[in-house]
Amino acid sequence: MKKYKLSIVALVYNLEKYLPRCLDALVNQTLEDIEILCVDDGSTDSAPQIIEDYKKRYPDKIKTYHKENGGEFTTRNFGLERATGEYVTFVDTDDYVETTWAEKLYKAAKENDADIAVCAFERIDLKTGKVVATDMTGFGYTCKEITPKDDFMVFINPAPWNKIYKREKIKDLRFLPFRGFNDTMFLASCFTKIQKIAFTPEVLYHYYLRYDSQIHTVNKQDVDNLKKYLLEVKDLYIKSGKYEEMKYILDLMAFIHLGISVMYRASYDKRINIQKMTKETLEYLDKNFSTWRKNPFLTLKHSLKKGFKHVGLWGISKIYKMGKPMWFIHIYRFTVDKLKIDIKF
Numbered sequence: 001m002k003k004y005k006l007s008i009v010a011l012v013y014n015l016e017k018y019l020p021r022c023l024d025a026l027v028n029q030t031l032e033d034i035e036i037l038c039v040d041d042g043s044t045d046s047a048p049q050i051i052e053d054y055k056k057r058y059p060d061k062i063k064t065y066h067k068e069n070g071g072e073f074t075t076r077n078f079g080l081e082r083a084t085g086e087y088v089t090f091v092d093t094d095d096y097v098e099t100t101w102a103e104k105l106y107k108a109a110k111e112n113d114a115d116i117a118v119c120a121f122e123r124i125d126l127k128t129g130k131v132v133a134t135d136m137t138g139f140g141y142t143c144k145e146i147t148p149k150d151d152f153m154v155f156i157n158p159a160p161w162n163k164i165y166k167r168e169k170i171k172d173l174r175f176l177p178f179r180g181f182n183d184t185m186f187l188a189s190c191f192t193k194i195q196k197i198a199f200t201p202e203v204l205y206h207y208y209l210r211y212d213s214q215i216h217t218v219n220k221q222d223v224d225n226l227k228k229y230l231l232e233v234k235d236l237y238i239k240s241g242k243y244e245e246m247k248y249i250l251d252l253m254a255f256i257h258l259g260i261s262v263m264y265r266a267s268y269d270k271r272i273n274i275q276k277m278t279k280e281t282l283e284y285l286d287k288n289f290s291t292w293r294k295n296p297f298l299t300l301k302h303s304l305k306k307g308f309k310h311v312g313l314w315g316i317s318k319i320y321k322m323g324k325p326m327w328f329i330h331i332y333r334f335t336v337d338k339l340k341i342d343i344k345f
Helices: 019-027 047-057 072-082 101-111 182-190 220-239 243-266 274-288 290-294 300-306 308-321 325-338
Strands: 006-012 034-041 062-067 087-092 116-125 131-135 143-145 163-166 196-209
Touching: 006 019, 006 047, 006 072, 006 101, 019 034, 019 047, 034 047, 034 072, 047 062, 062 072, 072 087, 087 101, 101 116, 101 163, 101 196, 182 220, 182 243, 220 243, 220 274, 243 274, 243 290, 243 308, 243 325, 274 290, 274 325, 300 308, 308 325
Parallel strands: 006 034, 006 087, 034 062, 116 196
Antiparallel strands: 087 163, 116 131, 116 163, 143 196
16 A cells, blocks of 8 residues: 555535635645545535546546535544545645645654644635735744643644644544534644644645635534533543643633633624623633633733733633623624724634
């Protein structure tokens, strides 16, 4: 059996207009010995025929699979289960990558003996073609070890497409069955399996914002799902013997993603009593991730060393500790909606 350096799981669901652009970039990667697993999730347009055509043209690189529609997480899991490469990664086929994307990530991983390699990426408005943000440039060319003494892991964008993962380390993990936050839960789970993460600040992935597909708001079911699966991830930490040393990291992730990001987005759903939900969320955090209140990464001293954004995070935690999470909601929405300042932690 041929040994591949990298398995690329390409998620295919309709989007026939953008699929060739993505596949052209993948088949022309400068890294040799790659396999491209095109997993069709029950497309209803010509996407299945397109990937079969590419398979005929590039039989040494492309493998195709067709499955019933089950959603993004099932497609990623399907590909992960069939990947054979030393490393594995995931691509959304309405996006595209630089032709050096795979080679530079693989080189960063190998040179640093890293379990994950991460690159920078652009967010592009699909309608206008305008770059609206560039993310993950701040780490520079570095390699960091997973340690309970550093909270850097919490601030890694959780998307799986600007990363490659050492397959042997994460092959038993799966994307969890709920929308919107399974990327975050997957990356948090990875921290129980890996030791080192390498970074390159080069923009190698171009992520297109399709506003018809984005989850700008979340509903009550999304919140309940996140609460449920946060506990599953916590259980994974406990079973792997990592919880005691990593509890401050996990509690910080729970606070940021549930207490801040999800509550802010849920506040736009008029069907939700957001005052009641924030109160319940505070109770949930106190019960299940109780050390968030005395988290050393949420002190002013630590935040001042980390910079302005982290000081803002400390400020939000102080508001929560005062039992006034609605103050945070009003301030955050004013900053985003009125001042047009997009804040991402």
